[in-house]
Structure formats: structure tokens, C-alpha cells
Amino acid sequence: MRVQPGAIARRLLHSGAPRQTLWSFLDDGGSNGGAYQYSLRHSQPEPPVLASIREAALVRDPVEAQKMISPLQGAFMRHLVRSQRPQTVLELGCYVGYSALWLAHGLQSLPGLSPPKLWTCERDSGIANLAKDNIKAAGLADTVHVLNASAKHVLEEWDSQQKLDLVFVDANKSACQLYYDLIMDRDLLSDHGQIIVDNVLFHGQVHPLIGDSGVSSAGPGSNIAHKMHRFNEHVAIDQRTDQVLLPMFDGLLLIQRVK
Numbered sequence: 066m067r068v069q070p071g072a073i074a075r076r077l078l079h080s081g082a083p084r085q086t087l088w089s090f091l092d093d094g095g096s097n098g099g100a101y102q103y104s105l106r107h108s109q110p111e112p113p114v115l116a117s118i119r120e121a122a123l124v125r126d127p128v129e130a131q132k133m134i135s136p137l138q139g140a141f142m143r144h145l146v147r148s149q150r151p152q153t154v155l156e157l158g159c160y161v162g163y164s165a166l167w168l169a170h171g172l173q174s175l176p177g178l179s180p181p182k183l184w185t186c187e188r189d190s191g192i193a194n195l196a197k198d199n200i201k202a203a204g205l206a207d208t209v210h211v212l213n214a215s216a217k218h219v220l221e222e223w224d225s226q227q228k229l230d231l232v233f234v235d236a237n238k239s240a241c242q243l244y245y246d247l248i249m250d251r252d253l254l255s256d257h258g259q260i261i262v263d264n265v266l267f268h269g270q271v272h273p274l275i276g277d278s279g280v281s282s283a284g285p286g287s288n289i290a291h292k293m294h295r296f297n298e299h300v301a302i303d304q305r306t307d308q309v310l311l312p313m314f315d316g317l318l319l320i321q322r323v324k
């Protein structure tokens with residue numbers, strides 16, 4: 066039986082199942098037994114203020130809240146930030162600030178003379194204001210700056226002298242290639258800067274587009290899945306970057322600029 070993306074998660078949300086069940090489903094497709102829970106329990110714990118922001122988002126709008134990264138992905142992003150030590154970070158797609166706050170927790174824990182900065186953009190003004198409130202409540206307003214603007218506008222207007230060490234792409238999924246091209250063509254990345262793109266396997270709909278021959282089919286799959294596949298191919302042949310696509314969470318593409 067073909068299940069619509071998000072359908073099980075939505076049913077879980079409305080069934081009164083424990084939230085952990087939902088996150089577990091989202092992170093391992095339900096096929097991994099308790100691996101997600103086990104991994105979560107043995108990873109950096111979610112800071113209480115982030116847990117309450119996530120819970121409030123779930124209560125406010127259970128379906129939209131599925132847009133947020135999971136606590137385990139948050140711990141992973143924090144870990145990446147701690148090992149990579151970026152000074153200037155840009156997030157495309159803020160929602161209520163949950164992933165930005167995980168990144169900011171990583172940044173905050175880094176020793177250094179100049180405090181790192183994170184900009185995050187959100188095109189919906191009501192949501193952007195909610196994110197600002199959440200970031201203030203988390204005590205991270207000096208580190209995280211919310212721009213109420215479209216991702217395209219932010220990338221077109223970004224001062225190319227202010228190089229980006231890390232860009233997390235998590236806005237509208239159909240425009241990943243546009244954002245990647247703007248970043249690369251405008252030369253916005255620092256020498257070893259990274260781009261991380263979320264949802265590149267888009268609910269498991271992207272990889273079935275490729276047959277055994279390795280040739281992409283026009284068969285079933287959402288429009289977004291087709292666009293995501295074209296984007297993954299586009300990055301794979303771009304000589305300016307190298308990349309690894311991790312089949313974890315909803316597919317995470319780590320792209321690094323090569324000089």
C-alpha cells in the first residue's frame with residue numbers, strides 16, 4: 066500500500082500517541098525499531114528551552130511543526146558546528162527558530178575572541194516574530210538574527226565580502242538549486258565553507274526515481290522529488306564542490322567548497 070508522505074505522522078499526532086513515537090517515525094521511517102530512541106538517549110540532550118519551544122510549536126500547529134528538524138538531527142547539527150567552528154552562519158528557512166537554536170547552542174560553546182553570528186531568514190512575518198520571541202526566550206538574541214525576508218532576496222543581497230562558513234538550506238524545497246547556484250555563483254562561501262541541505266531524499270520519494278540502469282524515470286513521485294533529484298545530480302557534477310549525501314533523517318546533503 067502506498068502511504069502519502071506525512072500521513073502516518075499526522076495520524077500519530079491526532080491519535081494521541083506519545084510525541085516520541087512521532088519523532089521516531091520521522092527519523093527512521095518506523096523500520097528501525099527503537100534505534101532512534103536509543104540514539105537520542107545516547108546523544109547530547111535537547112536543552113530544556115528547545116524542548117519547550119518544540120512542544121509549543123507542536124501544540125500550536127501539529128502539521129506545520131513537522132517542518133522542524135528532530136531533536137536527534139538538532140544534536141547532529143550542533144555537533145557539526147562544534148567540529149567545524151564556523152564564524153558566520155546563514156540558515157534559509159527559520160520557522161519558529163528550533164534548528165537555528167540548535168546551531169546557536171553549538172556556536173555558543175566554541176571558545177574564541179569574536180563571537181560567531183548566525184542569520185536565519187523566514188518569509189512569513191508572523192512566524193518570523195514568533196522565532197524572534199523564542200530566540201529571546203532562549204537568551205540567544207545576541208547570536209541569532211532573524212531576517213523577515215525571502216531566502217532568494219537574502220542571498221541576492223548578501224555582501225559577498227562577508228563570507229559564509231556554513232549555510233543550512235531548509236526553506237522551500239523546490240528552490241534548493243536556485244539557492245545553491247546563488248551561493249556558488251556569487252562566491253559567498255569561505256574557502257572551506259559548507260552548505261548543508263535538508264530533505265534531499267524527500268520522504269523517500271527521490272531515490273525510487275532512478276531505475277536499476279541509473280537512468281532517471283519520469284514515473285511517480287512528487288514534483289518536489291523530481292526537482293530534488295535534479296538538484297542532487299547538479300551538485301554531484303559541479304567541480305567547485307565535493308559532497309556526501311547521507312541517507313539519514315530525510316536525507317542530508319553535506320557540500321563543501323573546494324578551492
Ligand SMILES: C[S@@+](CC[C@H](N)C(=O)[O-])C[C@H]1O[C@@H](n2cnc3c(N)ncnc32)[C@H](O)[C@@H]1O
Nearest residue numbers: 132133134158160163164187188215216236237
Ligand atoms: C522546513 S521549515 C524550516 C524549519 C526549521 N529550519 C527548523 O528545522 O526548525 C521551512 C520554513 O521556511 C519558510 N519559507 C518557505 N519558503 C521560504 C522562502 N522562499 N524564503 C524564506 N523562508 C521560506 C517557511 O515559511 C517555513 O517556516
